[in-house]
Amino acid sequence: MNLALLFEEDFIGGDxxxxxxxxxxxxxxxxxxxxxxxxPVGRVDGDIGTAEVLHLTDTEAELRVSFHLPPPAALPLTLxxxxxxxxxxxxxxxxxxxxxxxxxxxxxxxxxxxxxWQTPWLSEESLRENLTLGLEQARDTVMPRVHxxxxxxxxxxxxxxxxxxxxxxxxxxxxxxxxxxxHLNQPTALCIGPEGGFTPYEVGKLEExxxxxxxxxxxxxxxxxAVPVLVSxxxxxxx
Amino acid sequence: MNLALLFEEDFIGGDxxxxxxxxxxxxxxxxxxxxxxxxPVGRVDGDIGTAEVLHLTDTEAELRVSFHLPPPAALPLTLxxxxxxxxxxxxxxxxxxxxxxxxxxxxxxxxxxxxxWQTPWLSEESLRENLTLGLEQARDTVMPRVHxxxxxxxxxxxxxxxxxxxxxxxxxxxxxxxxxxxHLNQPTALCIGPEGGFTPYEVGKLEExxxxxxxxxxxxxxxxxAVPVLVSxxxxxxx
Numbered sequence: 001m002n003l004a005l006l007f008e009e010d011f012i013g014g015d016x017x018x019x020x021x022x023x024x025x026x027x028x029x030x031x032x033x034x035x036x037x038x039x040p041v042g043r044v045d046g047d048i049g050t051a052e053v054l055h056l057t058d059t060e061a062e063l064r065v066s067f068h069l070p071p072p073a074a075l076p077l078t079l080x081x082x083x084x085x086x087x088x089x090x091x092x093x094x095x096x097x098x099x100x101x102x103x104x105x106x107x108x109x110x111x112x113x114x115x116x117w118q119t120p121w122l123s124e125e126s127l128r129e130n131l132t133l134g135l136e137q138a139r140d141t142v143m144p145r146v147h148x149x150x151x152x153x154x155x156x157x158x159x160x161x162x163x164x165x166x167x168x169x170x171x172x173x174x175x176x177x178x179x180x181x182x183h184l185n186q187p188t189a190l191c192i193g194p195e196g197g198f199t200p201y202e203v204g205k206l207e208e209x210x211x212x213x214x215x216x217x218x219x220x221x222x223x224x225x226a227v228p229v230l231v232s233x234x235x236x237x238x239x
Numbered sequence: 240m241n242l243a244l245l246f247e248e249d250f251i252g253g254d255x256x257x258x259x260x261x262x263x264x265x266x267x268x269x270x271x272x273x274x275x276x277x278x279p280v281g282r283v284d285g286d287i288g289t290a291e292v293l294h295l296t297d298t299e300a301e302l303r304v305s306f307h308l309p310p311p312a313a314l315p316l317t318l319x320x321x322x323x324x325x326x327x328x329x330x331x332x333x334x335x336x337x338x339x340x341x342x343x344x345x346x347x348x349x350x351x352x353x354x355x356w357q358t359p360w361l362s363e364e365s366l367r368e369n370l371t372l373g374l375e376q377a378r379d380t381v382m383p384r385v386h387x388x389x390x391x392x393x394x395x396x397x398x399x400x401x402x403x404x405x406x407x408x409x410x411x412x413x414x415x416x417x418x419x420x421x422h423l424n425q426p427t428a429l430c431i432g433p434e435g436g437f438t439p440y441e442v443g444k445l446e447e448x449x450x451x452x453x454x455x456x457x458x459x460x461x462x463x464x465a466v467p468v469l470v471s472x473x474x475x476x477x478x
Contacts, residue, residue: 002459072456072457072458073457095464098458098460098461098464099458099460099464099468100458137458137459137460137461138457138458138459138460139457139458139459140458182421182422182475183421217311218311218312218377218378219311219337219338219339219376219377219378219379220241220376220377220378221337221338221376221377221467222337222376225334225337225338225467228460228464228467228468228471229338229467229468229470229471230471231468232467232468232469232471232472233471233472233475236421236472
């Protein structure tokens, strides 16, 4: 937690904030703050700043906050991921939030196991929790939006073309001929398949919608590794 | 497991291999092989190839193997990491192996908690297990070497200068002025600090030994994210 991300419900008055739960526990056990200390804070979807600890007990902390800096720049990236297995989903969401990805689409694919969609990590509350952890790591405040699409074909045929308008569109696909470009630094949409990859049919549909297939080299990466590798390659000037 | 990595003890004769345990379970439950199927295999520190399933039972698989391709190129990188917390160590080791890092130094730092060094994940067997998982993901065979140095100062003063000879040497340090270079694609040594970063004293010692401090931008990354981001930035032509 390199800053404490503050939500509307944390505010108890103009510049006063009350923290409980995870963030309070972190103040006590990791940062080990005392009354009078200052800690970095951010207002969700707003600026970052500092907070002075006014009162501190085992059950709550009261802070006086001021905000004076914009959050770090967002990546101009729409990330379209085949739904990862649940234990990987949490880390991928945190990593995306840390890297500055703001637009995340979780889609179905032939090799996505049906059970993956049952995970409680897809609830609004769990999504927000994991994205918050990722934002706090990066000292960012802007909550990514997560879109869930459990049917591949309607998504690719009916929604994807509009989503790709004005963007460079790529699908990461091991074994294709074109290497992934570098230094794009422009609005981009990037599709990443499941373990085992998109099927040839799915790659064909993504190409029809306007995506160019690119590879990352001989090594096949897990999605949680592919995301930072691809982001770093495409947007090295933005990170 | 995008290939099954084979060790000397798996061979029961010239081109015959017997698999049990984790790799057998994977053949049964994930790949769902039958007798006569072919699967990708690699010989540790050797070539990659294919294996035909000759016999298959619940307790073992017998394979006929042939090797015909070299493994993917290694990264020209010496990675020097402040010892991560144990649950992160496993993932970092797997990620390093997947990305082609072959020379890993785990070192102490002021902000490394003493308890981290007690983890069973540092045993020879556990290191090999996690590195194997990472190699199998990337279809690589060349086992990385892991060096453990529990004292910062003797390592930096007595060993590091020789380790850096002939290499571009960097320490990733948030808040410094110089951005991380891209496209280095040359022998490189890269130091990454613990959660909370190296102390100013430690950065000074690393700079004395020849490392240039570089930053990755405004965002502070966890080590498991920083490794793929940095590798992708430094070696985009090698991955």
